[in-house]
Amino acid sequence: MKHETTFALKGNICFSESSDQISVHENSYLVCENGVCAGIFKELPEQYHGICVRDAGDALIIPGLADIHLHAPQYSFRGMGMDLELLDWLNTITFPEESKYADSDYARKAYSIFVEDLKKSPTTRASIFGTLHVEATELLMDLLEETGMKTYVGKVNMDRNGPDILQEKSAAESAEATLRWLSDTADKYENTKPILTPRFTPSCTDELMQKLAEIQKEHHLPVQSHLSENMGEISWVQELCPNTSFYGEAYEQFGLFGGEECPTIMAHCVHSSEAEIELMKKQGVYIAHCPQSNTNLSSGIAPIRDYLDKGLRVGLGTDIAGGHSLSMLRAIADAVQVSKLRWRLVDDRLKALTFEEAFYLATMGGGEFFGKVGSFQKGYEFDAVILDDSFYRHPQPLSVRDRLERLVYLSDDRCIKGKYVSGRELF
Amino acid sequence: MKHETTFALKGNICFSESSDQISVHENSYLVCENGVCAGIFKELPEQYHGICVRDAGDALIIPGLADIHLHAPQYSFRGMGMDLELLDWLNTITFPEESKYADSDYARKAYSIFVEDLKKSPTTRASIFGTLHVEATELLMDLLEETGMKTYVGKVNMDRNGPDILQEKSAAESAEATLRWLSDTADKYENTKPILTPRFTPSCTDELMQKLAEIQKEHHLPVQSHLSENMGEISWVQELCPNTSFYGEAYEQFGLFGGEECPTIMAHCVHSSEAEIELMKKQGVYIAHCPQSNTNLSSGIAPIRDYLDKGLRVGLGTDIAGGHSLSMLRAIADAVQVSKLRWRLVDDRLKALTFEEAFYLATMGGGEFFGKVGSFQKGYEFDAVILDDSFYRHPQPLSVRDRLERLVYLSDDRCIKGKYVSGRELF
Numbered sequence A, B: 001m002k003h004e005t006t007f008a009l010k011g012n013i014c015f016s017e018s019s020d021q022i023s024v025h026e027n028s029y030l031v032c033e034n035g036v037c038a039g040i041f042k043e044l045p046e047q048y049h050g051i052c053v054r055d056a057g058d059a060l061i062i063p064g065l066a067d068i069h070l071h072a073p074q075y076s077f078r079g080m081g082m083d084l085e086l087l088d089w090l091n092t093i094t095f096p097e098e099s100k101y102a103d104s105d106y107a108r109k110a111y112s113i114f115v116e117d118l119k120k121s122p123t124t125r126a127s128i129f130g131t132l133h134v135e136a137t138e139l140l141m142d143l144l145e146e147t148g149m150k151t152y153v154g155k156v157n158m159d160r161n162g163p164d165i166l167q168e169k170s171a172a173e174s175a176e177a178t179l180r181w182l183s184d185t186a187d188k189y190e191n192t193k194p195i196l197t198p199r200f201t202p203s204c205t206d207e208l209m210q211k212l213a214e215i216q217k218e219h220h221l222p223v224q225s226h227l228s229e230n231m232g233e234i235s236w237v238q239e240l241c242p243n244t245s246f247y248g249e250a251y252e253q254f255g256l257f258g259g260e261e262c263p264t265i266m267a268h269c270v271h272s273s274e275a276e277i278e279l280m281k282k283q284g285v286y287i288a289h290c291p292q293s294n295t296n297l298s299s300g301i302a303p304i305r306d307y308l309d310k311g312l313r314v315g316l317g318t319d320i321a322g323g324h325s326l327s328m329l330r331a332i333a334d335a336v337q338v339s340k341l342r343w344r345l346v347d348d349r350l351k352a353l354t355f356e357e358a359f360y361l362a363t364m365g366g367g368e369f370f371g372k373v374g375s376f377q378k379g380y381e382f383d384a385v386i387l388d389d390s391f392y393r394h395p396q397p398l399s400v401r402d403r404l405e406r407l408v409y410l411s412d413d414r415c416i417k418g419k420y421v422s423g424r425e426l427f
Helices: A072-077 A086-102 A106-121 A134-147 A171-185 A206-218 A229-242 A247-252 A275-281 A293-294 A304-309 A329-347 A357-371 A400-409 B072-077 B086-102 B104-120 B135-145 B171-185 B206-220 B229-241 B247-254 B274-283 B293-296 B304-309 B326-347 B355-370 B398-408
Strands: A006-018 A021-033 A036-041 A052-063 A064-069 A125-128 A150-154 A193-194 A223-227 A264-268 A286-289 A313-316 A384-387 A416-421 B006-018 B021-033 B036-041 B052-064 B065-071 B125-129 B150-156 B191-194 B221-227 B264-268 B284-287 B313-316 B383-387 B418-421
Touching: A006 A357, A006 A384, A006 A400, A021 A357, A021 A400, A036 A400, A052 A400, A052 A416, A064 A072, A064 A264, A064 A286, A064 A313, A064 A329, A064 A357, A072 A086, A072 A106, A072 A125, A086 A106, A086 A229, A125 A357, A125 A416, A134 A150, A134 A171, A134 A193, A171 A193, A171 A206, A223 A247, A229 A247, A247 A264, A247 A275, A247 B264, A286 A357, A286 B221, A293 A329, A293 B326, A304 A313, A304 A329, A304 B150, A313 A329, A313 A357, A329 A357, A329 A400, A329 B293, A329 B326, A357 A400, A400 B104, B006 B355, B006 B383, B006 B398, B021 B355, B021 B398, B052 B355, B052 B398, B052 B418, B065 B072, B065 B284, B065 B326, B065 B355, B072 B086, B072 B104, B086 B229, B104 B135, B104 B206, B125 B355, B125 B418, B135 B150, B135 B171, B135 B191, B150 B304, B171 B191, B171 B206, B221 B247, B247 B274, B284 B355, B293 B326, B304 B313, B304 B326, B313 B326, B326 B355, B326 B398, B355 B383, B355 B398, B398 B418
Parallel strands: A006 A052, A064 A125, A125 A150, A150 A193, A223 A264, A264 A286, A286 A313, B006 B052, B065 B125, B125 B150, B150 B191, B221 B264, B264 B284, B284 B313
Antiparallel strands: A006 A021, A021 A036, A052 A384, A384 A416, B006 B021, B021 B036, B052 B383, B383 B418
């Protein structure tokens, strides 16, 4: 699809440059050149005279949000079955639903809904779990590609501890299917890339992990999985992997845990030990903090303040359908909210996250996994969302910064009036 | 306003009969006679042939929700200033905003927005704080009366520890203003009733409490206030009232703490002692559980499971603007969510609330404060809300009960297609 190579958006521009501050440029021009942010100006400099300007009026313009953990096939049951913990929830609700994606007609119907709603959301980048089914995962990638959003999508690997209806017969079969999927989709897409996706340690034999590690090296793939989400899960991993001293090692022993050659997202990290935290830091693992899911599944509250203080990489995820809302704006509010409860109830040495910090996590924090993404600083990819808050009436004057906070708390997809990814207008 | 005395709504009817179960009547008729629920029928019995039927199609019909704690003047700053605890938040944000309601023009502008949004919400009953200003509070009551919702509204009393801009000069002045307000509004409204509203113990001298107690007895008024929300607040009350052994006694010593002659709502009760809990039970005090506010202001999580086990009266409140959302559907989801975190982080002897229980709290739990309200059992007042969830697409068949849970989690005012209070159609 063609797009103007140089253009500007005009409005109230808000973005992070660091984790503790949101820069606000009222009624200004944000210029895009060849898909990249070229600058912010109160008046357009002469070199840009005559470029196309989309005037968003009094609306807010923020960087696109990066949802670094969610499950596309689970979107169908979001907001339902909310009275279970992780392992029961997987067996009772998740696995039976995911098994339906063996049927491509069902997958098409379900994924079309998911992809249309994701397109309307403030998310511009995402790292997404599919199911173990190659055909359905390719279908999901086809649909995502058309939207213009930039995503990683994973065909899930699982060869143990699943139900008969949702399990690959052997490590060999799982690896073979993965190679078929990679071959089918190689160079097929501009926006949609594969990511290696062992479901989590309880679902993958050592033999499978070994094969995936070989595939990872050969194809230079990034990796996504789950880590230290739930106490029952952690004990189970300890039983399954008696040779490891903590959960993260179950991935690390196969070379599937970060490092320069293996960019990795680990979802949750609610109950990570000091040793695990240290290893995540050393390996540059991205932590996908999913506060809504960790609440819904009674998992707990991850110590994000601690991770930030220690310099770890952290982004936010909606974790559909452990989380029920597809909105990354809601994820920002949730991150602040649960951090307050953690401060109050668990450890008052770890201060609650500020609004500025949570906004940073949803933009630059997770955006970094996709490159120079998540800010409007010069040289960042031009991912932008236009938010109209006129629906929320108020009797008093409000600062742009306060309007942004309010939008995040009252978030609603009616507010989203425009979306750009790498300079391309999606709507 | 006239309305048909006998009519029916047709759709998927969902309501509580007890705290552990939601009754579902698919594609059925809910008959209203003289403002009261007369029965639910799969086919209309002969006696009702020819009555007016509003066919809601595949929509859900639930009892109107009772919001038993919120502050109308704070609606203007909902979702902003979310990085403070209670006492700082009151001084920095709340009191300066409330002081503006001395200006009737400002009050009209602000309250019009609040009342219009409340009308569009799923709330049919509410117990609302105004400000200390008589004129603005009467204006709020005028606006609420017009909507047809049934509400209690309180002119706030506060004669100590406030800022100069928001404090009554003396107990006498506060009492006099209260009497003026009661006289102005006596017999003026069909739907809107006064409720005595000492802000909270730190804001009211003993002399004022004494005068309010006299007014309460003379005018047979119900009472609303705040209790044991925040640790700093509780310590402060202990200093202010050295003669009491717990916070609740600061109200009880003046006879402003429940009992048959003084129906009372106490908001929060996050940190109530055993003695306080016992007294609330004895006095039949209604606890307004406000999970979103208790999260936003880092107050903590009230032990609602414990209160239910002990047979206390509990309803839900949005607590605008400690809570940011006016939606009581959201309050239901929040109540479930925080109870899970409490189970996980504080006390795993207290099981999380189920969806059914939280739905009960928002309907029958709080509804009881208003009479036979909050259910569709025969003889209950006909408060009903029509919810259309067709906006939330899904690939699989769903039960009505699951659709209700999903609606609560994904709640959005676009779903609310109709609202009735005591049989009167608001829209």
